[in-house]
Amino acid sequence: MQQRLHSGYALEGHHQDCREPRWLLPCLGLKIRPCCDVIELGENIFNGDHYYDVNRLNLDLFAHYGDNKTYMDEILHPYRYLIVPDIARVRHSSITVLVLSSVGDFHTREQWRLTYANVENKEKYNYNVVFLCGLAKEPYINDKIKVEGETYGDILQADFIDSYRNISIKILSGFRFISILSEGLKAVIRMDDDMNWRVANVTDFIHTTVKPEKKAFYCERFLTMEEYPYAELPTYCRGGSYIATMPAVHHVLQNVHSSRFLWFGYTAIFCVGTSHDPSDESRLLDEALDYGDILQADFVDSYRNLTIKMLTAIRYVVIAAREAKSVFKVDDDVSWRIRSVTAYIHNVVNSKACSFHCYRHEAGGAPPRNKWRKWYTTVEEYPFKTLPTYCLGWSYIATLPALDAVLSRVHLERFLWLEDVFISGVLNQNVAEVVGIDKRRYFRNKSDFRLFPKAWFYHLQHRNITIERGYTILNKSY
Incomplete structure (x- = not known):
């Protein structure tokens, strides 16, 4: 199976294969096209001993979202899974919480397991927690998270570089995973790992208010027209957390191949000239190597x-x-x-x-x-x-x-x-x-x-x- 390692956005300007420079100001988010049929999933291959079989999962991943689609933006292609959670837990829960987690942040995941992801809460409120990660640049971190995944069964790691710029890729990896395993799943909660939430209230809202058959997102609106009275804004959710029904997840995934990759953000580039002080030049070189955001040209820097x-x-x-x-x-x-x-x-x-x-x-x-x-x-x-x-x-x-x-x-x-x-x-x-x-x-x-x-x-x-x-x-x- 072809490996697709997304290095351009993640390495933030230091990699020769960078697909997009660091100073661009892209726009807000993926467009979700109205009214499409829900994706029909194929035969269920997750029975018996296949609950941890990452190879079988990748076969189904590419069968649904890779091999039969031509993507407008290659970056949005599926990335093969390297570590998968305990599939039985996911399928036996009515709610899955997808937590965006930095691959090297072992401490925060441990804090979640002691609180929001502890066994008592998950059993009482019938939800499951999956931590979404990409690849670390340091091999020892990847080795460590592999052991963590085997120990706790709650890690989903895919083959892209873990970085802030790759959050869209991270969420799509999570959506694709649960879409394959969505039988009986009522809703998905997308959550940042630095968010606190009332477990009883949120799960009660899902069970009493969310209609799982509807194609819907439930969230706080980020900008109102009163705050921003210009051209029509797309409807979208604030990134900290939102709830999505499975038809909404399928709908998003069905339209990924016809959308361009977008992320809500920007990157700065600092333009400078030369200094008469050699120590300034030396420090600037170190800064450029550390951050990769300096553009220097051969003119004296002055007003x-x-x-x-x-x-x-x-x-x-x-x-x-x-x-x-x-x-x-x-x-x-x-x-x-x-x-x-x-x-x-x-x-x-x-x-x-x-x-x-x-x-x-x-x-x-x-x-x-x-x-x-x-x-x-x-x-x-x-x-x-x-x-x-x-x-x-x-x-x-x-x-x-x-x-x-x-x-x-x-x-x-x-x-x-x-x-x-x-x-x-x-x-x-x-x-x-x-x-x-x-x-x-x-x-x-x-x-x-x-x-x-x-x-x-x-x-x-x-x-x-x-x-x-x-x-x-x-x-x-x-």
Whole structure:
């Protein structure tokens, strides 16, 4: 059987076979197409002594979800199982709890076995717990979890690298497993391992409210239209936990092959120049090797070279990230509301359009001629009387066609060190549409704090607020 080891997303930029770069801003989640027939499962092969037979399980896995389907995105193909739980326990329970577990987090799984996954609770409320894991990079962890699986019979490990970016793959592996064994199963609970839950209340809700014959998810809605009044949002569940009936699980699996792989998240890339201090260069090299998120080019890192820095990043992206939905440029002293910005990109930004999305400065403003100002620009540097339409430099979102348009004009214009004016204004020349984001989303240093709940971007300069504090304020407090 062919081994499919998903290394691209998991190794986060360090692997040569990386399928997608680390700076992309993908959209929210798998689309679930309406109204499809439930998948018909084949003959039950799990009788007698086959309860731990991983080879027999993999045969059925690929018979249903691999060999007879052509996947739009190869990443969504089934991954063979390496460790499987006690199948008898799964089939004899009316509820299965699928717990997303980091492969090396043995301590948390032990805590679960003492509490939510203890024998007394499982027998009293008729549910079973399965911990979902992928492969560890370290062989000794894989050896250790193999023993753990044999000891407790509650581990489902599949052949993909265990990482945060592979959560969708992890859940699909769990869904496929229970879909093969779903005879008599009333519902599935998807649960993060750091969630606490009232066992009696949740199981009672399933037994009294959930209709197992319906195609349904039961969960807390993550965003309302009042919170995000833009284009229509897909209906989806908050990731911490949800309950799904088996028809809903079958329905999801039936549509995986015709969907692209998506994950709710983003990755950052830091663009820098060179330093005159050799110790800085040495530390930067260590940082790049540790995190894999540094882009350094051969120019002196200075405020006046921000235009060069941004052009360096854009050239890199358009060469290496042609599949990117969009690129989000943000200064490192700006905190931003992750949920709102990524939802905006998914629901509003058309990746095929030529556009910037930002705090829009209208054309006609005068260039800064006061020599005491930080942005003072001489007539030799910018000989025109007015500025073009451009984006506020804090942050902006750009599609790949917009970046292509900008780069196509670099050789035609004189250098201007005002990065935001030059990139989104001078080089753009109205080729890309500059779409204005509501200015209430940008919270300035001296803004009225009554407007703060609407803010998506918060400039930290001069308020003595750390990046960590700014992150907490925007993403947890509000």
